[in-house]
Each structure stands twice: as C-alpha cells, then as structure tokens.
Amino acid sequence: MANADLAARESLRLLGPDPAGWVPPTDGTDHDVAVIGAGQSGLTIAHALRRYGITRLTVLDAVDDEQHVGSWASRARMHTLRTGKTLVGPELGNPALGVRAWYEARYGPDAWAAIDRVPTADWIAYLTWFQRQVRVPVRRGVRVLRVEPGDAGRIRLHLRQQGRDSVETVRKLVLATGVEGIGGPRIPDEVAALSPAVFAHTGHDIDFAARRGRTVAVLGAAASAFDAAATALEAGAAEVHLFSRRDDLVVVRPGGVAPSPAAHDTFHHLPDDVRWKRRFAFAGSVPADSVVRATAHPNFRIHLAAPWQDATEAGGQVRVTAADGPHTFDFVIAGTGYQQDPRTRPELAGIAGRIARWQDRYEPPTELRSEHLGSFPYVGPGYELTARDSTDAAWVSAIHVFNAAASQSFGLPVGDIPSLRAGVPRLVDAIARDLVLADLHRPAPSAPAPASREEYAHALWKPATVAA
Incomplete structure (x- = not known):
C-alpha cells in the first residue's frame, strides 16, 4: 500500500x-x-x-x-x-x-x-x-x-x-x-404495524445471527431483498421465503447492454412528462449473481405474483395473507426501497x-x-x-x-x-x-496603489517632438 x-x-x-x-x-x-x-x-x-x-x-x-x-x-x-x-x-x-x-x-x-x-x-x-x-x-x-x-x-x-x-x-x-x-425506508402498509421484534427493513441494522434456525420472509424482489435473503440463509436461517408482486424477476445478467452515460447525463434536461413515464416504467432489478447466491440454498423459496394482503403479529410470529395463500414466519424483512x-x-x-x-x-x-x-x-x-x-x-x-x-x-x-x-x-x-x-452586489476590494515605474520608465517611448 x-x-x-x-x-x-x-x-x-x-x-x-x-x-x-x-x-x-x-x-x-x-x-x-x-x-x-x-x-x-x-x-x-x-x-x-x-x-x-x-x-x-x-x-x-x-x-x-x-x-x-x-x-x-x-x-x-x-x-x-x-x-x-x-x-x-x-x-x-x-x-x-x-x-x-x-x-x-x-x-x-x-x-x-x-x-x-x-x-x-x-x-x-x-x-x-x-x-x-x-x-x-x-x-x-x-x-x-x-x-x-x-x-x-x-x-x-x-x-x-x-x-x-x-x-x-x-x-x-x-x-x-x-x-x-x-x-427513509419505504414501509408498506401491510407490515407497518409489526414491531421491531419481528420486523426490519433492509435499511435497518439487522441481527442476522439471531435469525439462525428461524423462518424468515423477505418482501420484495430487487437486489437489496435478495442480498438480505442470502445473508439470512448464510447465517443459518431454517427457511427463507422471498415474495414478489410481479409474475417474474427482472434479472440483470453479465454481458447485457449497459445504459449510455449520455442518457444519465442528460436525463434532467428531458420534459417532465418524459421523465415521469421513464421513472414510472422503472422496475427494480437484481444481478444474476445475487439470485445465484440465494438459490444455492435448498431452503430458499421464491413466491411470484404473491403480493401481501395482510400481516399480523401474534405470539412472537407473523401470520401473512398473500395472494398465494396463508403463511407463518418468525421474522419479516422488507426489501421495498426508500x-x-x-x-x-x-x-x-x-x-x-x-x-x-x-x-x-x-x-x-x-x-x-x-x-x-x-x-x-x-x-x-x-x-x-x-x-x-x-x-x-x-x-x-x-x-x-x-x-x-x-x-x-x-x-x-x-x-x-x-x-x-x-x-x-x-x-x-x-x-x-x-x-x-x-456576491455581485458586494463592494469590490480596494484597488492597490499604483506601482512604481522604476523598472520600465527608461523604456517608455516618446514622440520626437516631445523628446526635443
């Protein structure tokens, strides 16, 4: 170094x-x-x-x-x-x-x-x-x-x-x-009433070691959600279930076409309606290696087209009603952005x-x-x-x-x-x-005193009539 x-x-x-x-x-x-x-x-x-x-x-x-x-x-x-x-x-x-x-x-x-x-x-x-x-x-x-x-x-x-x-x-x-x-963290209404004992957002500090041997649900299917799921699995969670409201994942694979830097640099010049449409159409993506990291664990499950309708806390667990049926978990992590x-x-x-x-x-x-x-x-x-x-x-x-x-x-x-x-x-x-x-209205600093001509007075040109 x-x-x-x-x-x-x-x-x-x-x-x-x-x-x-x-x-x-x-x-x-x-x-x-x-x-x-x-x-x-x-x-x-x-x-x-x-x-x-x-x-x-x-x-x-x-x-x-x-x-x-x-x-x-x-x-x-x-x-x-x-x-x-x-x-x-x-x-x-x-x-x-x-x-x-x-x-x-x-x-x-x-x-x-x-x-x-x-x-x-x-x-x-x-x-x-x-x-x-x-x-x-x-x-x-x-x-x-x-x-x-x-x-x-x-x-x-x-x-x-x-x-x-x-x-x-x-x-x-x-x-x-x-x-x-x-x-700050974007907390969906369905989980807003859950206590910190059974809930955290990916933007929070999470004690993953405490999830060892527990069943964990992750709400969301973008990069932060998958990374949280993989971290829980690596910490020894008994099961991790990830829920996506979409019917498929948006996976970014190596070798894809990267956005032009010019598109980013000029985005703020676009009309409001164009900017709004592009942001509205944006879907959270996940790198392929984040998917592979999580799916390498046999106790990981992905629920597609399964938005949550309700989540209630009882007896130290969370009972979830999702589009694909009821579920019970020991801990919930929201990977739902900000x-x-x-x-x-x-x-x-x-x-x-x-x-x-x-x-x-x-x-x-x-x-x-x-x-x-x-x-x-x-x-x-x-x-x-x-x-x-x-x-x-x-x-x-x-x-x-x-x-x-x-x-x-x-x-x-x-x-x-x-x-x-x-x-x-x-x-x-x-x-x-x-x-x-x-600062344009502020008074300009005082001009310095005129410099002496001693270095160049002898070299000043004078018309012949003046010299005579």
Missing part, C-alpha cells in the same frame, strides 16, 4: 495545493458550504469544492467513527459492488486516487484483471484510504436536529454533538445522505411544506399516477431544491440534494458511483455560480 500512498501524494503535489479560498467571508455565516454525510458522495463533493477554491466548508456526519464511510459496512450486504470496476468514482479524473490504483497496489495487476466488480469489503477499505489521501476533515458524531431558513437566503442548522446543542449558519447546504435521501417525502425527516419537517414536490409541478395521466413518485422533491439542474412559493426561492434553492431524493429528477440513483463522474462537477459548478452571483 505504500506505493499507492506515494503515487496519490505525488499526483496531488503535481496538481498543486488547493487554491486559496476566493469566496469573501460573509458576516453572520459560519460556513459557505456545509455537507451533511461523509460517505463516498460527501467526501467526493468536499474534495471537489476545495479543489475549486471553496474552502470555508464543513463536512458533518452523525456517526462517530473514523472508519465510517457511509452505510456500506452496516447495510451493504452484497459480496461485490453492483457496478462495473471501470466506472469513474471519487477520483474524478485523477487515476492515482482511483480504486484501480489502490487495488493493484494491494493485490497486484493480475488480481484486478481477474475481477469484474470490486468486492464490497475492498470498496469500504478503499474509501477509508481515499479520505486519508485527500485529507477532507470530517466532524463526526454531529447530528442535524433541524434545518430552517435564516436571513438573506441563508440556512440555519441546529446541531447536537455529545449532548451539546449549537446553531450554525451556512450559505449553501448539501445533503449527501445516500439512499435515505430526504426520506421513499423521499421530506415530511418524514425530523430535521426537514419544519420546512417540508415549503419544498416543491413532483406532485406540485406535474399532473400525470390517470394511468401513470403514483403517490410514491409524486412525493419526490422537484430538483433543479444544480441539484437544488425548488420552492412551492416564489417568496421562499432564495433559501430553498440554497439546499442541494446529492442523494437518492434527486433520482426522480435525474433518472439514475444519485449518490451511487455512476452519478459521481458528471454529477459532482455539475453540483460544484452550480454552487460556485450561485456564490458568485450572490
């Missing part, structure tokens, strides 16, 4: 130090930019901002753990990433900071050539290494209690750290909060009603209506939130969402690796533009 460290440091040395901060200090503010979340997106954004010369920034993360890089260690249950190894990630054009440089330094070029996707454990270790190389300072153990508008379009953050509360004012806020976005309604986030609840959602901006045809999609925030081209009322536009647009909440507006899962290559530069450019435009 020493070679990777040396190469990374040398690449940064050749780039030169981070530019001096060009944004003039603003009275009444603590930071020009605050980034919430220190996972792969938050670290990449902070590094890019500093390289742009925006230096009065802070990165906050609720987890007090130096090795914490998002939710990979606690909630990523796949053996490898779901994206190919060649995608540009946090390095943003600097190959010495990329996962390939790190991986080859650790395991050798032949090992890199032998894989098609990076093992999840290695990705976690790489992100820890990346943070160390770019030296992005993270304030850990800081929880955001409330976000509210401040004066002159600024944002006030109510924070708590080690039991002490404080308030900080920022000009720009970036929510780099991963799959939870500005919402909702992005800001009203469900405690820190955003006070301003949620002033944030425009898709249902405020677009009315789909009856056959394409979706309460789930309608609750997503309507996000602008710089990942900024938009206001329901124009009087709130200045401060609402100062909040940028580089997370799953922007997926309805940008098409791909924002915050995932494929979104970093084009998304982070677009976000940083939008933040810089807004800061420059906001």
